[in-house]
Amino acid sequence: SASPPALCLRLLTPRAGPTARAGGEFTIFCGLEECVRFIANFSFSDEQVDYLRSIMPAADPAFFDWLATVDCSKGSVYALEEGTVCFPRVPLLRIEGPLAVCQMLETPLLNLCNYATLVCTCAARLKVAAGPGKQLLEFGARRAQGPDGAISASRYSYIGGFDGTSNVQAGMMFGITPRGTHAHSYIMAHTGLDDLKEDGGRSLRTTAGEEIDLVQQALEWGAKLKEATGIVTGNQGELAAFIAYARSYPSNFLALADSYDTLKSGIPNYLAVSLALHAAGYEPVGVRLDSGDLAYLSREVRAMFVRAAEAFELPSFGKHRIVASNDINEKTLESLNQQGHEIDVFGIGTNLVTCQGQPALGGVYKLCEIQGKPRIKLSQEVEKVTLPGRKEAYRLYNRDGDPVLDLMCRVGGETPQEGRRILCKHPFDEVKRCYMTPSKVEKLHTLVWGPPEEGADSLLLKDLPSIEQVRDTAMARLDTLR
Numbered sequence: 001s002a003s004p005p006a007l008c009l010r011l012l013t014p015r016a017g018p019t020a021r022a023g024g025e026f027t028i029f030c031g032l033e034e035c036v037r038f039i040a041n042f043s044f045s046d047e048q049v050d051y052l053r054s055i056m057p058a059a060d061p062a063f064f065d066w067l068a069t070v071d072c073s074k075g076s077v078y079a080l081e082e083g084t085v086c087f088p089r090v091p092l093l094r095i096e097g098p099l100a101v102c103q104m105l106e107t108p109l110l111n112l113c114n115y116a117t118l119v120c121t122c123a124a125r126l127k128v129a130a131g132p133g134k135q136l137l138e139f140g141a142r143r144a145q146g147p148d149g150a151i152s153a154s155r156y157s158y159i160g161g162f163d164g165t166s167n168v169q170a171g172m173m174f175g176i177t178p179r180g181t182h183a184h185s186y187i188m189a190h191t192g193l194d195d196l197k198e199d200g201g202r203s204l205r206t207t208a209g210e211e212i213d214l215v216q217q218a219l220e221w222g223a224k225l226k227e228a229t230g231i232v233t234g235n236q237g238e239l240a241a242f243i244a245y246a247r248s249y250p251s252n253f254l255a256l257a258d259s260y261d262t263l264k265s266g267i268p269n270y271l272a273v274s275l276a277l278h279a280a281g282y283e284p285v286g287v288r289l290d291s292g293d294l295a296y297l298s299r300e301v302r303a304m305f306v307r308a309a310e311a312f313e314l315p316s317f318g319k320h321r322i323v324a325s326n327d328i329n330e331k332t333l334e335s336l337n338q339q340g341h342e343i344d345v346f347g348i349g350t351n352l353v354t355c356q357g358q359p360a361l362g363g364v365y366k367l368c369e370i371q372g373k374p375r376i377k378l379s380q381e382v383e384k385v386t387l388p389g390r391k392e393a394y395r396l397y398n399r400d401g402d403p404v405l406d407l408m409c410r411v412g413g414e415t416p417q418e419g420r421r422i423l424c425k426h427p428f429d430e431v432k433r434c435y436m437t438p439s440k441v442e443k444l445h446t447l448v449w450g451p452p453e454e455g456a457d458s459l460l461l462k463d464l465p466s467i468e469q470v471r472d473t474a475m476a477r478l479d480t481l482r
Contacts, residue, residue, distance in 0.1 A: 005097070005367060007096075008093070009091065009094075024125065026086070028086070028117065029085075029092050030160075032079050032093075036077065036448055036464065038109070049064050052064065070100075072097065074101070077093060078094040079092065079445060080444050083120075083477060086406075090391075090444070093109065096390075116152060118360070121160065121361075123136075123158075124478055126330060130346055134344065137162065137163060137179050137346070139166045139180070140166075140348070141166060143349050143354060150170070150353065159467065161474070163345075182245055186241055186245070187237070191237045196215055202215040204250060207281025214277075215240075217279065217280070218272050220276075221279070222269075224312075231304060233269050234265025234268050234269055238265055250277055254284075255288070256287070257269075257288065263297070270287050271304070274320070278317075286320040286344070287321075288347070289323070294341065295340065299340070299342050305318050324341075325348070327350060366386045375388055392409055392444070392445045395442040403480055421436070423435055449461060449462075
């Protein structure tokens with residue numbers, strides 16, 4: 001057909017986000033690369049055709065012959081740039097091509113876009129809530145919906161602004177730095193210093209190449225710590241675990257400090273081992289708090305770090321990192337900021353990968369035009385009424401370079417121009433309208449997949465960016481928001 005059917009994938013609700021229930025006002029579009037790769041490889045195997053034939057015995061046999069030939073070589077995909085901040089009603093994707101093929105893409109494309117977009121947006125909201133200068137780590141693999149959900153959560157939370165992941169598989173696949181600490185079980189498995197055997201279980205090579213007994217050094221520095229500050233080391237099994245861990249990671253020693261008692265055992269034991277490591281030429285990293293009153297504990301821990309730093313004239317000790325986890329969400333972050341805290345890094349798992357505020361994104365995929373004729377779906381619910389016709393969107397900027405609004409236009413119709421006044425109307429609220437004279441007009445949709453050239457296979461028209469480039473796009477776009 002000269003005018004193939006067009007279907008749009010867009011956000012449904014007028015209060016999109018992760019949206020109405022989560023109180024969101026923006027969304028970061030993700031999943032484009034996976035959508036394009038799916039479209040590029042879309043076909044039915046012989047096994048799949050045989051299965052469909054077995055469950056649809058009344059269908060015309062020619063239908064199954066046709067299925068064996070299906071691909072997306074006659075389709076086109078127009079899309080927002082992955083990582084773009086987007087808003088309700090503006091299409092994320094516009095798919096053009098044979099109707100039957102376009103309809104078969106509905107479920108997979110929604111699957112690939114909805115969760116990716118939701119997790120990325122959730123991550124960005126958490127990043128904003130944490131405040132400037134704070135690092136965020138994704139700790140959600142144990143709570144995600146299966147291994148695919150865990151991998152996707154790691155990928156798209158990184159794009160949304162997180163700085164690392166505990167998922168080593170995702171780190172390998174996407175080049176994200178794996179970050180984490182040891183487990184409580186690691187500490188609980190140690191009962192005392194006798195667990196550290198004489199034959200290599202106690203020794204550490206200093207940065208100068210000297211072999212030392214780290215157990216003896218930790219005990220000596222523990223005694224100095226008590227004498228200089230009154231801070232007394234605690235549970236000996238925990239101390240043994242810290243020493244063992246420090247031997248394995250002398251340059252990256254970050255200890256989980258709340259297995260028994262954070263202030264009376266965990267932090268004193270950490271400081272004793274850290275002082276021994278420092279004397280050996282290494283710089284410890286910090287501690288993780290996984291329970292309790294995080295605001296209070298972080299302030300007390302920082303005070304103990306500063307006491308040790310002043311007692312031994314080691315300024316760096318006062319700046320050791322404090323990492324906090326334990327079911328953190330947006331409200332927790334806002335509360336911590338209101339109370340005042342000394343946390344440098346947040347590890348967030350469950351409430352990120354399950355998108356606590358809104359577990360599913362309201363993306364929909366609707367026919368908007370066929371044979372050159374616009375189509376509309378009517379409903380008594382305004383948010384479910386579709387806008388007819390193929391659409392493209394433009395972002396309009398004011399004279400200060402700030403984005404003011406996104407304007408949807410019919411493909412082939414009038415488009416906004418820089419320096420030219422245009423009337424912009426809300427699609428469903430008649431009283432919301434404004435005149436705008438944009439100083440800059442940015443076209444949001446580009447062709448990313450198109451029909452083949454003569455004699456060629458399907459052609460990807462636009463190079464796909466790397467995960468780092470998508471992350472940079474998302475962060476830059478987020479920074480432009482009012």
